[in-house]
Amino acid sequence: MNMQVLDAGRDASGGYKVDVTRGERVGRVSSEWFSRPDDERFLSLGELAAMVRGRADHSRSRLVETSRIHVEASRSNAERLALVLPGADAPVEPNHWSFGQLAAQIGAPAAYLRQLPAALAGINLQYGLAAHRAEQIKTFETANGRVELRAVTGPDYGRIYDHELVEAVQRIAGNGTGDTRWKVPGVLDWSTGVYNPRVDITKDTTTLYASDRDVFVFLVDDLNPIEAGRLPDGSPDLYFRGFYCWNSEVGAKTLGIASFYLRAVCQNRNLWGVEDFQEITIRHSKYAASRFAHEAAPALTRFANSSPMPFVNGIKAAREKIVARTDEDRSDFLRNRGFSRAETAKIIDTVLAEEGRKPESIFDFVQGITAVARGKPHQDARLDLEGRAKKLLDRAA
Secondary structure, three states: OOOOOOOOOEOOOOOEEOOOOOOEEEOHHHHHHHHOOHHHEEOOHHHHHHHHHHHHHOEEEEEEEHHHOEEEEOOOOOOOEEEEOOOOOOOEEEOHHHHHHHHHHOOOOHHHHHHOOHHHHHHHHHHHHHOOOOOEEEEEEEEOOOEEEEEEEOOOOOOOOHHHHHHHHHHHHOOOEOOOOOEOOOEEEOOOOEEEOOOOOOOOOOOEEEOOOOEEEEEEEEEEEEEEEEOOOOOEEEEEEEEEEEEOOOOOOOEEEEEEEEOEEOOOOOEEEEEEEEEEEEOOOOOHHHHHHHHHHHHHHHHHHOOOHHHHHHHHHHHHOEOOOOHHHHHHHHHOOOOOHHHHHHHHHHHHHHHOOOOOEHHHHHHHHHHHHHOOOOHHHHHHHHHHHHHHHHHHO
């Protein structure tokens, strides 16, 4: 079996014929793509890094005793509210996100406070700060023409800066535009089933995002497809490597890195034919920065530089391991692994419809299970089936 294939399956347009009916569909990148306005989309890692590094350079974090915070509200401006922090040169203005965090810290309903005039909301906040049991909060302020309060967290919040994640990605992916093997993905042509890895990076195709609350990066190694077996028509079953990562330095979400093999990315940035999905998440707790340095960043580098041989061998083992030759064998194999009678029949029928034969190998059953999972309307049921399919594949390897 070939491990690394540079030109296999390439059609006249320069793309690759792929089979997206296999594996899982992952919609996380598509959700990001749909929700990002133009000013949150970047055309290179260098551009993205400059933005997140610049705001970090103008930011400061400090512990503050809540009893020493003074809420300043103007009766002449019903919407203006600011905080006077001990030792600060000027009042800081909370944004929408940090106001909600501040309210949560003192146990006040943020939605209700936002409906009040600033002076009245200020009275409530001042009381809550004075009565705050934890006595301390951690503020995160950024000066950009004015001093903005970007985050309010508990004193043990372990901040991992957005630029730290982006710079870790830059060390393996350069600019993310093709100067290394890692780049913004291409696009699947649904009419031909051909994935074209060479697509211009525009605001509409980029997968490099950042807002005032977070950063998200998705890159692929799609110029170096990997052959892991053959399709029913004899053509190579091609995959390529991909990963996405995310972070929020203001406490909106965890830090995370997901790595996987996939067969295609469509125009809406859905991931198709995903296999071997692995994920690391790190909560922003007290030792988060240390965990990022010793766990997440090295894991990203290991995946970027790793050989696909274990993945290919796992697929090969699953294809070669025959576990059922009769209808009774097929039913027993699935029923003994917790699948219901209805699920068993549907999995077998799905493989028959897609492959033209009934399942025999571990790989056949895994593909049937993941195909059935894609049709589940509820995420929990879908993830449960996908998890059970992955366990079968892992055992085969």
